[in-house]
Amino acid sequence: MQKPNAYDTITIKPHEDTNSILQLLENVDINDLTYQDEESQDLVELGDEFSFKKEYQQAKFWWEKAAGKGSARAYLRLAYYYRSVEWDYNKSVENFKVAAKAGNVKAQCHVGDLCYASSNYKMAVEWFERAAEAGSRYAQQKLGDIYYKGIGVEKDLKVAAEWYYKHASKQGDKRIRRSNSIRSDQVIYKASKKITSLLIYIIFYSLSDQIYTLAKEVRQGLESQGVKVKMFQIPDTFSKNISSHMNARSKKDIPLVTVNDLKLADGIIWGVPIRFGSMPVQIKAFLDDTSRLWKSKSLAGKFTGMFFSNTNQHDGQETTAFTALANFYRHGMLYVPLILADSGLHDKLEALSGSIYGPRTIENDQNAHEPTREELKIARQHGETFAKVVKTYHWGAYYEKEISSLGAQENNSKVSGHNGRISDTERKVLLSALELGSSNFSFNFNM
Ligand SMILES: Cc1cc2nc3c(=O)[nH]c(=O)nc-3n(C[C@H](O)[C@H](O)[C@H](O)COP(=O)(O)O)c2cc1C
Structure with a gap:
């Protein structure tokens, strides 16, 4: 009998096989x-x-x-x-x-x-x-x-x-079966632990608290993504006289950062008040001191970002960002900009603070230390985005590591007839386990 071109009932496609x-x-x-x-x-x-x-x-x-x-x-x-x-x-x-x-x-x-x-x-x-x-x-x-x-x-x-x-x-x-390390539940557990132990630093210099207020909001955004956050301030170098003249407020509860502290962070966000279109000398001095970390590449591959404060709407954020970027890139750090689509900055009719380089708060004569609700929201959103970027990277790195360790195990195990490559099934077990783990942390791959 002739093979029909299309089968009659419902929508079932014909089997194309001609197997005997x-x-x-x-x-x-x-x-x-x-x-x-x-x-x-x-x-x-x-x-x-x-x-x-x-x-x-x-x-x-x-x-x-x-x-x-x-x-x-x-x-x-x-x-x-x-x-x-x-x-x-x-x-x-x-x-x-x-x-x-x-x-x-x-x-x-x-x-x-x-x-x-x-x-x-x-x-x-x-x-x-x-x-x-x-x-x-x-x-x-x-x-x-x-x-x-x-x-x-x-x-x-x-x-x-x-x-x-x-x-x-x-x-x-x-x-x-033999490899405990790829039991899906264990993969999830290990990967989850890795993500919740990611450590992000917020390091700022703030005299009159404007930057400090924004820093607390960035912290909230970061923490909402399940990462650990530590806040540090950069030591002041002004004399007591000058500090009091500049209305400096003491923030004794925030520890002072040291260059060695930086090695432990998975990401660093800097809070930068603008000084004549550039970063304060205190931050610059601290960054110069990080040059001792070049050789060990201790900061290479770490994510970084900034948020700003100043007095005048159009005064110095870009130049401050530009001059700071060279410091980070010299170390091989990866800059996370403010993602406009997330922040809502580009679809607002009224003028908002902040730019592609990061959130910002503008000093206001009546209410000097209180950023607006929108400024706080943008800062929080940036914290969230920053944490997502760091998590995505570490998740991917973890996944890659698991995959290559599978390959290595395979090469060592000398299973006869096996070419040392990872099977599709192994990949799928891992991938679904890892994605599952990520979803446990309301982690969004589609960001
Ligand atoms: C020496 C100095 C230079 C400043 N230069 C600028 C500037 O170029 N543009 C600007 O808008 N604000 C400028 N400001 C205002 C500061 O940016 C503002 O006071 C600061 O953001 C407050 O942050 P803080 O409370 O966290 O210290 C300057 C302030 C000082 C003390």
């Missing part, structure tokens, strides 16, 4: 327990013998006899027969369904595939679940994919990770 029934039967577990009785098993095997001799009509005869006795195995063979010898889509699907209902795992996978191809995801999941629970690795992987991508079901990384893990653990591939 022998090839199709190759993957069938001949020891499956879905036959009903010994007699029907004999009949199925008789049919199989004819099939191996490519005498398909005879094969069909005996399989039909076995099917008449309720043998699920026989129904599976008839489904293959109508799919690869005598093209009859309806009969093929009918036989798959009977075999699936009678508990044949292979048939359940086929029915799952058919439902999936016709966008009936709910049914597909039901059939794949039946097969997966009976141990089908194919169905386990399919369920992992379905939940991982959220196709027709609500995306659920935890469920995806569990199915991928089951799929991987059954592989006979002992690598995944």
Whole structure:
């Protein structure tokens, strides 16, 4: 019979395979327990013998006899027969369904595939679940994919990770079972710990508290992302006379920063009051002192950012930012700008403080030390964004490290016939576990 161009019922796509029934039967577990009785098993095997001799009509005869006795195995063979010898889509699907209902795992996978191809995801999941629970690795992987991508079901990384893990653990591939470090729950736990132990510094110099007020808001934004925050101030170098002349306020509860402290931070945000279009000498002196960290590259790769304060709307933020950037780039630090889309700066009609270089508060004669609500909001938002950037980087670095450690383990384990590469399944177990871990921290990959 001629293979039809399109199948008739519903929206199921035709199988494009031209496999002979022998090839199709190759993957069938001949020891499956879905036959009903010994007699029907004999009949199925008789049919199989004819099939191996490519005498398909005879094969069909005996399989039909076995099917008449309720043998699920026989129904599976008839489904293959109508799919690869005598093209009859309806009969093929009918036989798959009977075999699936009678508990044949292979048939359940086929029915799952058919439902999936016709966008009936709910049914597909039901059939794949039946097969997966009976141990089908194919169905386990399919369920992992379905939940991982959220196709027709609500995306659920935890469920995806569990199915991928089951799929991987059954592989006979002992690598995944043996390696405790890639147990998905442990990956999540370790990665989560890594993220919650990220340490961000806010380092500022502030005489009359304007910068200090903004610093507290940046801190809130950072902490909302689950990172640890330490606040430091840069030691003053003015004499008591000058300080009191400049209305300096003591902030005894905030520790003074030392150059060595910087080594421990995963990110540093600087609070910079503007002095004649540049940073205060105290900050500059401190940054100059960091030159002793060049050789050890202690600051290289760390994220950094700034927030500002000054008196006049158009006076000095850009020049202060420009001249500061060279200090950071010299160390190989990575500057995080104020992301305008996050801050809402570019869609406001009224003039707002801050720029692409960072949030800012403008001194106000009546209310000198109280930034506006919008300024505080932008500062908080910047703290959030900064923490997300640092987390994204460390998450990715952690993931990469796990992947390469898998590769290294593989090379060491000398599993025969393995090329040392990480399998797709291993990647998927890790990826879903890591994404799941990230979602536990309301971490947003789409920022
Ligand atoms: C020496 C000096 C220079 C200043 N230069 C500027 C300036 O160039 N532009 C500006 O808008 N404000 C300038 N200001 C105002 C400060 O930026 C403002 O007082 C500061 O941001 C207050 O922050 P703080 O309370 O955290 O110390 C200057 C202040 C001083 C003391």
